[in-house]
Amino acid sequence: MEDAMRQYIELVEEADPSFLFDDDDEGEAVAATPPPGSATSAGGGSIFDAIRDGRPLAPFLPAHANAVDEESGLSALHLAVDSENEGAVELLLAARALPDAVDPQRSTPLHYAALLGSVSLVNLLLGAGSDPAMVDDDGKTPSTLAQREGHKEVAKKLLVALAAPAVSDGLLPGRLPTVDLAAWLHGDTDTREALALAFDEAFRNWGFCSVRGYEELLPEAVITEARTQAVEFFKLPVDEKRRLARVDGVVGYLGPGEETVSDSVGAEAKVGKAQGDPTAKPPVKAAADPVESLNLPAYQEAGITWEAATAAASCPWRAASYLPMSPTGFGPAAVAYFEGVTKLMLELNQLMEAALNLPRDHMHAPFERPGTLLRFAYYPPQPPNGGAASATAPGLRYGEHTDYDGFTILQRDGDDGLSGGLEIELSDGTWAPVPSLPGHLTINIGDLFARWTNDRWRATRHRVTLPKGTAAAAGRLSVVYFTGPHPDTVVSCLPSTKCKCLSGGPQYPPFKAGDHVRMKMLAATAAAREGTANGEGGTLV
Numbered sequence: 001m002e003d004a005m006r007q008y009i010e011l012v013e014e015a016d017p018s019f020l021f022d023d024d025d026e027g028e029a030v031a032a033t034p035p036p037g038s039a040t041s042a043g044g045g046s047i048f049d050a051i052r053d054g055r056p057l058a059p060f061l062p063a064h065a066n067a068v069d070e071e072s073g074l075s076a077l078h079l080a081v082d083s084e085n086e087g088a089v090e091l092l093l094a095a096r097a098l099p100d101a102v103d104p105q106r107s108t109p110l111h112y113a114a115l116l117g118s119v120s121l122v123n124l125l126l127g128a129g130s131d132p133a134m135v136d137d138d139g140k141t142p143s144t145l146a147q148r149e150g151h152k153e154v155a156k157k158l159l160v161a162l163a164a165p166a167v168s169d170g171l172l173p174g175r176l177p178t179v180d181l182a183a184w185l186h187g188d189t190d191t192r193e194a195l196a197l198a199f200d201e202a203f204r205n206w207g208f209c210s211v212r213g214y215e216e217l218l219p220e221a222v223i224t225e226a227r228t229q230a231v232e233f234f235k236l237p238v239d240e241k242r243r244l245a246r247v248d249g250v251v252g253y254l255g256p257g258e259e260t261v262s263d264s265v266g267a268e269a270k271v272g273k274a275q276g277d278p279t280a281k282p283p284v285k286a287a288a289d290p291v292e293s294l295n296l297p298a299y300q301e302a303g304i305t306w307e308a309a310t311a312a313a314s315c316p317w318r319a320a321s322y323l324p325m326s327p328t329g330f331g332p333a334a335v336a337y338f339e340g341v342t343k344l345m346l347e348l349n350q351l352m353e354a355a356l357n358l359p360r361d362h363m364h365a366p367f368e369r370p371g372t373l374l375r376f377a378y379y380p381p382q383p384p385n386g387g388a389a390s391a392t393a394p395g396l397r398y399g400e401h402t403d404y405d406g407f408t409i410l411q412r413d414g415d416d417g418l419s420g421g422l423e424i425e426l427s428d429g430t431w432a433p434v435p436s437l438p439g440h441l442t443i444n445i446g447d448l449f450a451r452w453t454n455d456r457w458r459a460t461r462h463r464v465t466l467p468k469g470t471a472a473a474a475g476r477l478s479v480v481y482f483t484g485p486h487p488d489t490v491v492s493c494l495p496s497t498k499c500k501c502l503s504g505g506p507q508y509p510p511f512k513a514g515d516h517v518r519m520k521m522l523a524a525t526a527a528a529r530e531g532t533a534n535g536e537g538g539t540l541v
């Protein structure tokens with residue numbers, strides 16, 4: 001095994017979850033700021049001259065560790081890396097030079113090291129906490145540059161670092177593991193192997209990851225159009241939206257308070273592990289969720305025959321009365337989104353096959369006619385004190401829950417690097433925000449995948465909190481694609497040595513995908529149907 005890979009595995013094994021997602025600084029570029037005074041020493045010349053000439057840096061440190069050359073806009077660290085002066089790089093980092101200073105093109109020292117293809121410089125910088133996810137003005141990460149230049153070893157190291165939680169000294173803020181789909185689609189065998197490994201570790205440790213590089217499957221313009229149309233839809237008078245409520249009150253339009261997602265926790269207990277499910281926790285006390293949603297399912301309603309969802313023409317909810325007449329653009333925009341995000345799902349399934357060493361195309365048959373649900377969720381503005389959030393769960397927009405099915409592909413507000421309220425439960429029971437970054441989707445898995453993988457992968461509990469202060473006055477839109485196999489699929493432990501089913505370990509009894517998902521959906525909407533929710537409830541058609 002490659003050294004980089006071994007190091008990565010060691011890092012992941014040592015990682016402490018409690019440091020993940022402490023994302024105050026997530027994604028922020030740290031501008032290289034010159035220290036007060038000049039970067040010139042009495043000893044002659046500047047720190048930049050000393051680096052260029054290979055002279056001792058001691059007279060300039062630590063005072064000028066973050067000096068910026070006025071002419072070029074480069075930090076001392078940029079220059080030291082560019083000069084391949086490892087000694088200077090070490091001294092600067094030890095003197096607390098900012099590892100992610102940016103030059104006028106927003107390139108970091110790690111971009112420089114990647115372009116040079118220097119393994120040792122990349123190691124030094126990553127070790128000092130350089131962020132491999134930083135993008136320059138051209139939207140390139142260091143790993144993209146290394147790949148472009150044919151520096152395979154460096155590219156692989158950076159890809160693995162990108163997907164791994166930042167652990168360095170355990171005190172630095174962590175980040176959501178990130179998987180670059182473009183690298184998966186176009187990378188060589190080594191690259192794909194590294195990504196599959198990272199994918200497995202992400203779901204094994206956190207149950208969540210971030211995905212980028214999906215543009216060729218799901219273009220940004222399609223996302224924007226779907227979001228724009230959905231926002232217009234939710235502005236419609238409530239009577240008009242209610243026309244899209246469905247007879248069973250489980251899918252279609254659900255008004256504010258008609259869902260209590262935390263009621264779904266534990267609803268799957270009936271299909272629990274024969275030996276007892278050690279991860280099952282008692283259901284949390286339910287409060288109706290102040291959210292309204294339009295849910296476009298592939299299969300849930302009796303009487304609707306499921307047709308192949310990968311072909312837009314036969315998408316089951318397209319011809320049915322699921323879609324609003326107004327705004328007129330919403331239907332086509334939803335179909336375009338559905339097509340793109342379904343392609344994305346199929347790639348994630350292939351990553352899953354590689355990650356779990358499953359036979360190639362193992363996921364193909366169950367997903368040929370997948371049981372998906374496309375959900376547009378709108379969290380209306382709330383008064384700053386938490387208003388409509390109920391007394392039992394003040395400050396929540398969407399209660400604690402695990403998702404029900406396969407991959408959840410979440411597109412949410414947030415070009416600001418903030419979480420927008422999404423939080424996950426860490427293994428010590430504390431909650432941590434999940435940063436949302438431009439050009440990234442958040443992926444997590446639901447209980448069905450956790451069971452299918454015999455709990456190798458985690459269905460992590462999460463919730464949406466109400467932002468504090470005036471931010472609560474802004475509405476919030478999420479576009480969520482719940483993926484899953486055809487409802488008739490019998491789910492029993494995947495034939496992967498990684499899932500320990502082949503060796504006869506404890507397993508869940510087989511269950512039907514559709515039964516499981518349906519049970520959870522019914523549980524989440526039961527209170528509204530029975531008229532006990534504290535929301536306004538609604539007349540179902």
Ligand SMILES: O=C(O)CCC(=O)C(=O)O
Pocket residue numbers: 375377398403410412422462463464478480
């Ligand atoms: O809106 C979000 O950020 C998350 C929504 C969610 O967890 C869900 O719809 O299952």
Ligand SMILES: [Fe+2]
Pocket residue numbers: 401402403408462
């Ligand atoms: Fe969720």
